Amino acid sequence: KNQVEQSPQSLIILEGKNCTLQCNYTVSPFSNLRWYKQDTGRGPVSLTIMTFSENTKSNGRYTATLDADTKQSSLHITASQLSDSASYICVVSADTGFQKLVFGTGTRLLVSP
Amino acid sequence: AAGVIQSPRHLIKEKRETATLKCYPIPRHDTVYWYQQGPGQDPQFLISFYEKMQSDKGSIPDRFSAQQFSDYHSELNMSSLELGDSALYFCASSPRQGTEQYFGPGTRLTVT
Numbered sequence: 001k002n003q004v005e006q007s008p009q010s011l012i013i014l015e016g017k018n019c020t021l022q023c024n025y026t027v028s029p030f031s032n033l034r035w036y037k038q039d040t041g042r043g044p045v046s047l048t049i050m051t052f053s054e055n056t057k058s059n060g061r062y063t064a065t066l067d068a069d070t071k072q073s074s075l076h077i078t079a080s081q082l083s084d085s086a087s088y089i090c091v092v093s094a095d096t097g098f099q100k101l102v103f104g105t106g107t108r109l110l111v112s113p
Numbered sequence: 114a115a116g117v118i119q120s121p122r123h124l125i126k127e128k129r130e131t132a133t134l135k136c137y138p139i140p141r142h143d144t145v146y147w148y149q150q151g152p153g154q155d156p157q158f159l160i161s162f163y164e165k166m167q168s169d170k171g172s173i174p175d176r177f178s179a180q181q182f183s184d185y186h187s188e189l190n191m192s193s194l195e196l197g198d199s200a201l202y203f204c205a206s207s208p209r210q211g212t213e214q215y216f217g218p219g220t221r222l223t224v225t
Contacts, residue, residue, distance in 0.1 A: 034213075043117075043203050043216035044156070089155065101214070103155035 002027040004092050004104035012110045017080055021107045023073040023090030031095035035064050035075045038087045038106070047075070047088075080111045115139055117206050117217030125223045126194050134189040134220045138206030144168070145187040146214060147179060148203040156203060162187055194224045 004025045013019050025033070032051045036044035048057045048064040050073070056065045061078045077084055090104040118137040126132050138145050144163045148156035149172075158171035162181035173179070176194075181187045191198060201221050205214040 036216075041201065041219070041221065043205075043218050045216070046213060049213055101158060103157075105155050 002092075002094055002102045004090055004102050006088075006090050006104040006107050008107060009105070010108040010110070012112060013080055015080060015082055015111050015113050018076065018078050019080060019109065021075045021077075021088050021090075021109070023075070023104055025071050025073070025090070025092045025102070025104075027071075027092040027094050027102050029095050030068065030071075031093040033064075033066055033073050034091045034093070034101075035062070035073075036089045036091060038089055040087075044089055044091075077109075080109075082111050082113060085109060085111045117204055117215055119202075119204050119217040119220050121220060122218065123221045123223075125225065127225055128194055128196060130194050130224075132191045132194060132222060134191070134202050134204075134222070136187045136189070136204030136206075136217060138185050138187070138204075139208075139215055142206035142208050142215070143185060144207045144209060145181055145185070146205040146207075147173075147187070147189050148205065150201040150203060150219075151197075152200070159189070191222075196224050198222060199224045 007022045034049045035047040038044040047062050050066045052068050063076045066073045087106040087108050089106040092102050120135045146161040147159040150156040159173040161169045165181045177191050179189045201219045203219045204217045207214045
């Protein structure tokens with residue numbers, strides 16, 4: 001069964017600190033992995049997209065890593081800001097001809113002043 | 114830059130009524146996806162269209178139907194609404210199949 005699991009479920013950090021979110025997946029055949037940021041009641045916004053051959057990709061203060069062998073990914077946020085408070089969703093795409101996305105349940109991050 | 118447009122943003126309906134949600138993809142995007150996200154849940158894929166033809170089908174109830182029009186906008190029609198249909202409905206578009214999906218702001222449907 002295709003699954004995407006994220007940890008922790010929720011996280012509170014102080015403004016300016018770094019944090020790392022984890023994603024484990026069992027999706028086959030793997031096509032790509034995406035990290036999305038979703039503010040409450042808003043549509044997910046793409047942060048990074050990584051294919052099988054990519055190990056790391058950065059987008060500003062966000063750095064995603066991918067280990068396709070262990071089927072794990074992480075999202076590292078550097079120097080957190082209050083605006084980083086949101087849900088971060090790991091989404092893995094199964095290449096079944098038409099891309100089907102398997103969503104993780106997300107990590108809810110709260111950055112406090 | 115133009116984004117995915119969804120309308121309405123909020124919709125309140127009563128049980129057994131019908132609702133139509135609209136999605137306008139980013140210009141030159143030919144693929145549209147619909148997702149349903151219940152409270153505290155991850156988005157669930159409903160259905161997708163490529164070049165006005167249904168390309169994939171997920172957990173879309175038989176009470177729902179959708180189509181993509183010649184201008185590539187898509188409509189999700191929901192009939193015999195149930196309380197459990199209350200959710201955020203997201204539309205996403207991509208420039209072609211298998212590429213990055215860009216999500217719209219969503220339509221919040223409340224069924225009372």
